[in-house]
Amino acid sequence: MVDAFAYVPAVVLLPFFSFLVALGAGKYLPKGGAFGGIAATAGSFLLSLWIATAVAGGRAYDETLYTWAAGDQFELTFGALIDPLSALMLVIVTLVALLVHVFSLGYMNDEGETGLPRYYAGLGLFTASMLGFVVADNLLMAFMFFELVGLCSYLLIGFHFREPGPPSAAKKAFLVTRFGDYFFLVGVVAVFATFGTAAFAGEGSFPALAEAALAGDQAVWTPGGLDVMTWFTVVGLLVLGGVVGKSAQFPLHTWLPDAMEGPTPVSALIHAATMVAAGVYLVARMYGFYALTPTTLAVIAFIGGFTALFAATMGVVKDELKQVLAYSTISQYGYMMLALGAGGYVAAVFHLTTHAFFKALLFLGAGSVIIAMHHNEDMWDMGGLKARMPVTYYTFLAGSLALAGIFPFAGFWSKDEILYEALVHGLNEPLLLGGYAMGLLAVPVTAFYTFRMVFLTFHGEPRTDLAADPEPVRWNVKGPLTVLGSLAVVTGLINMVPVQKVLGLEGIDYLHRWLDNEWGGIDGLSSHHYADLGPYSSGYIAGGEVPTVLVGAAVSLGLALAGLGLAWRLYNVASPTEHTAKLGGIKDVLYNNYYLDELQVWIAYRTEDIAGGADTFDQGIIDGVVNGVSSVSLAGGSRVRRIQTGLVSQYAAMLTLGLIALLVLIGVNGGWFL
Amino acid sequence: MAAVAASIPPQWYLLLAAGVFCIGLFGILTRSDALYFLMSVELMMNAANINFVAFSLYYGDLTGQVFALFVIALAAAEVAIGIGIILVLYRNFGDIDVTVPTEMRW
Numbered sequence: 001m002v003d004a005f006a007y008v009p010a011v012v013l014l015p016f017f018s019f020l021v022a023l024g025a026g027k028y029l030p031k032g033g034a035f036g037g038i039a040a041t042a043g044s045f046l047l048s049l050w051i052a053t054a055v056a057g058g059r060a061y062d063e064t065l066y067t068w069a070a071g072d073q074f075e076l077t078f079g080a081l082i083d084p085l086s087a088l089m090l091v092i093v094t095l096v097a098l099l100v101h102v103f104s105l106g107y108m109n110d111e112g113e114t115g116l117p118r119y120y121a122g123l124g125l126f127t128a129s130m131l132g133f134v135v136a137d138n139l140l141m142a143f144m145f146f147e148l149v150g151l152c153s154y155l156l157i158g159f160h161f162r163e164p165g166p167p168s169a170a171k172k173a174f175l176v177t178r179f180g181d182y183f184f185l186v187g188v189v190a191v192f193a194t195f196g197t198a199a200f201a202g203e204g205s206f207p208a209l210a211e212a213a214l215a216g217d218q219a220v221w222t223p224g225g226l227d228v229m230t231w232f233t234v235v236g237l238l239v240l241g242g243v244v245g246k247s248a249q250f251p252l253h254t255w256l257p258d259a260m261e262g263p264t265p266v267s268a269l270i271h272a273a274t275m276v277a278a279g280v281y282l283v284a285r286m287y288g289f290y291a292l293t294p295t296t297l298a299v300i301a302f303i304g305g306f307t308a309l310f311a312a313t314m315g316v317v318k319d320e321l322k323q324v325l326a327y328s329t330i331s332q333y334g335y336m337m338l339a340l341g342a343g344g345y346v347a348a349v350f351h352l353t354t355h356a357f358f359k360a361l362l363f364l365g366a367g368s369v370i371i372a373m374h375h376n377e378d379m380w381d382m383g384g385l386k387a388r389m390p391v392t393y394y395t396f397l398a399g400s401l402a403l404a405g406i407f408p409f410a411g412f413w414s415k416d417e418i419l420y421e422a423l424v425h426g427l428n429e430p431l432l433l434g435g436y437a438m439g440l441l442a443v444p445v446t447a448f449y450t451f452r453m454v455f456l457t458f459h460g461e462p463r464t465d466l467a468a469d470p471e472p473v474r475w476n477v478k479g480p481l482t483v484l485g486s487l488a489v490v491t492g493l494i495n496m497v498p499v500q501k502v503l504g505l506e507g508i509d510y511l512h513r514w515l516d517n518e519w520g521g522i523d524g525l526s527s528h529h530y531a532d533l534g535p536y537s538s539g540y541i542a543g544g545e546v547p548t549v550l551v552g553a554a555v556s557l558g559l560a561l562a563g564l565g566l567a568w569r570l571y572n573v574a575s576p577t578e579h580t581a582k583l584g585g586i587k588d589v590l591y592n593n594y595y596l597d598e599l600q601v602w603i604a605y606r607t608e609d610i611a612g613g614a615d616t617f618d619q620g621i622i623d624g625v626v627n628g629v630s631s632v633s634l635a636g637g638s639r640v641r642r643i644q645t646g647l648v649s650q651y652a653a654m655l656t657l658g659l660i661a662l663l664v665l666i667g668v669n670g671g672w673f674l
Numbered sequence: 675m676a677a678v679a680a681s682i683p684p685q686w687y688l689l690l691a692a693g694v695f696c697i698g699l700f701g702i703l704t705r706s707d708a709l710y711f712l713m714s715v716e717l718m719m720n721a722a723n724i725n726f727v728a729f730s731l732y733y734g735d736l737t738g739q740v741f742a743l744f745v746i747a748l749a750a751a752e753v754a755i756g757i758g759i760i761l762v763l764y765r766n767f768g769d770i771d772v773t774v775p776t777e778m779r780w
Contacts, residue, residue, distance in 0.1 A: 646776030648711070652702045 019124030026117025180245020187238030207288030247279025301341025305435030308334030344421030372470030395485030427539030447563030
């Protein structure tokens with residue numbers, strides 16, 4: 001029997017090879033190298049399934065594969081860590097990447113796009129970097145692949161580089177996430193300085209050391225003898241900077257709506273499985289560390305809850321299909337952060353899973369609509385597409401129901417669990433309760449904008465000639481939609497905690513059991529352990545657990561239905577009108593994203609002097625030293641080269657003189673002449 | 675043979691080799707004709723050969739003599755290449771004066 005874990009590197013390397021093949025030989029391959037990417041991601045997907053089976057068989061894997069720098073204090077390594085969390089994430093990422101590759105055949109190839117080898121190379125590298133990030137066994141390796149993911153998003157968002165919009169959006173995405181990553185980098189250095197290791201798992205891992213340090217069993221370095229708890233909070237918040245940037249949380253979310261300039265399959269990949277998911281995954285990966293510091297958790301929960309509501313409100317007024325989806329992504333990742341902050345580790349991973357499927361579905365569905373509409377994305381030009389593209393409609397509807405959190409679709413189960421966790425833990429923790437309130441308020445808003453989008457796009461009468469006669473889509477679009485549509489319906493079944501609690505059925509909370517190492521895993525990385533570390537205690541309303549579950553679910557479902565109903569009333573008519581105008585001044589604020597982009601530009605101009613000073617320092621002092629050294633060498637070289645006359649006799653004379661000098665030196669030292 | 679060798683002390687051989695070497699060195703330092711160069715190099719190489727053979731005889735070990743044979747073979751090859759270079763030199767510069775081609779300096 002061959003060991004599945006021996007193929008962990010192959011999962012990462014297969015898409016990387018497809019990147020190399022597409023880059024080097026894509027021009028000469030049919031479909032611009034698409035089949036290489038499909039084969040590679042399909043291979044990775046099968047290997048991931050195999051690895052997940054091995055984990056289900058009760059095993060786990062944590063190996064250092066390559067040490068690229070070793071010192072006295074610590075070593076820097078590449079390694080792979082396969083536990084239930086990373087095995088699950090591998091399956092999600094490879095499945096979504098595979099479907100996105102297939103979909104790209106319809107979206108890119110059939111539409112006659114140019115530069116396809118570059119596109120497929122980007123997709124391959126993107127997938128490979130994300131997979132490398134997922135299997136990373138230490139924080140530094142995670143950081144490196146985190147950065148690679150950022151680079152790939154830059155390359156793919158700016159794919160249509162001849163138009164003015166995409167390159168600027170790509171730069172923005174890169175710079176904004178870089179701003180967060182800067183804190184992350186400082187955090188990585190701080191982790192190394194404090195613990196001397198950045199490993200995620202095992203006895204000597206930094207979460208384990210942090211736990212021991214807080215218990216007083218382990219001495220760690222802190223700057224200036226700072227209190228251990230305070231310092232850990234600072235480190236946690238530094239790393240969180242990278243998470244906020246990548247997962248598009250307030251205030252670094254501004255890059256994500258602009259990133260819609262990229263090709264739609266890329267948006268699906270960015271939003272569902274790679275890039276944005278990376279931030280939340282990172283928190284989940286080092287949750288053993290975050291669970292130790294209540295302040296960090298509270299900050300995470302509050303940022304998450306706020307972002308969930310804040311982004312949802314902006315989604316309400318947008319006119320373009322992909323813009324609505326972009327804000328829904330920010331909002332949904334806010335929910336995941338809320339769950340992580342509220343101690344709902346499993347809930348967050350659950351929502352990450354369901355969201356990956358239904359958001360990929362919605363983006364691919366939007367891509368299908370965009371093909372049909374000849375790349376017009378304005379929802380006011382659509383309408384009535386329901387009858388003309390039924391496959392897209394029904395799958396998109398399934399995704400929308402999941403996004404809105406309607407029973408029994410996937411999103412209902414995961415969102416409900418997040419809100420439940422936030423509620424029961426929040427009853428003893430006011431800040432968390434605030435996060436819960438904002439999360440709950442975002443529910444009807446989410447349902448409203450989701451169905452506003454559905455009704456405007458698919459229902460009513462066609463409002464333009466384009467919508468009346470859409471371009472048909474082929475199997476390569478419908479296939480991925482069908483797969484993801486089915487998943488959006490059934491994924492919730494993997495973790496039906498409310499059903500278990502209400503009916504008293506045991507063991508149908510499969511995801512809980514999976515993440516609790518019930519089948520296999522690594523000690524110290526189980527949800528049970530995290531719950532023990534966390535600072536929260538549960539409180540219940542209406543006298544017990546079961547009523548709390550029922551009330552929580554009923555409230556969130558009721559609010560979602562209310563939002564849906566409002567959208568139904570306003571927009572499910574033959575020729576809907578723009579009701580948002582009634583919001584008056586608020587509409588302008590929402591439509592302009594609360595003027596946050598302008599604020600950031602304003603801040604950038606105010607801080608120009610600092611940047612100028614840093615530039616002067618860099619050009620003058622840093623570069624000055626380097627240039628000084630090089631000019632000394634240059635001047636010295638130009639003098640010394642004069643001795644090279646080109647006359648052989650002179651060379652021979654110099655050789656002889658050198659020999660004599662050497663002989664004299666040795667002779668004097670050896671005492672020959674005495 | 676051994677009696678003859680024993681009768682001549684090794685330092686004479688070394689002095690002879692040093693003399694031959696110095697003649698060769700003198701030729702290289704003073705002449706500018708490439709053919710003289712070649713011959714001077716041959717002289718220096720044979721000085722080394724004399725040393726090899728002398729020490730081989732002194733220690734009663736044949737390795738040095740074998741080395742000398744190798745050096746002779748190498749010297750033959752070196753002469754072939756050297757003459758080739760001189761030929762090219764002549765074709766390009768119309769002269770075999772080594773002080774003329776100085777294009778390759780800085």
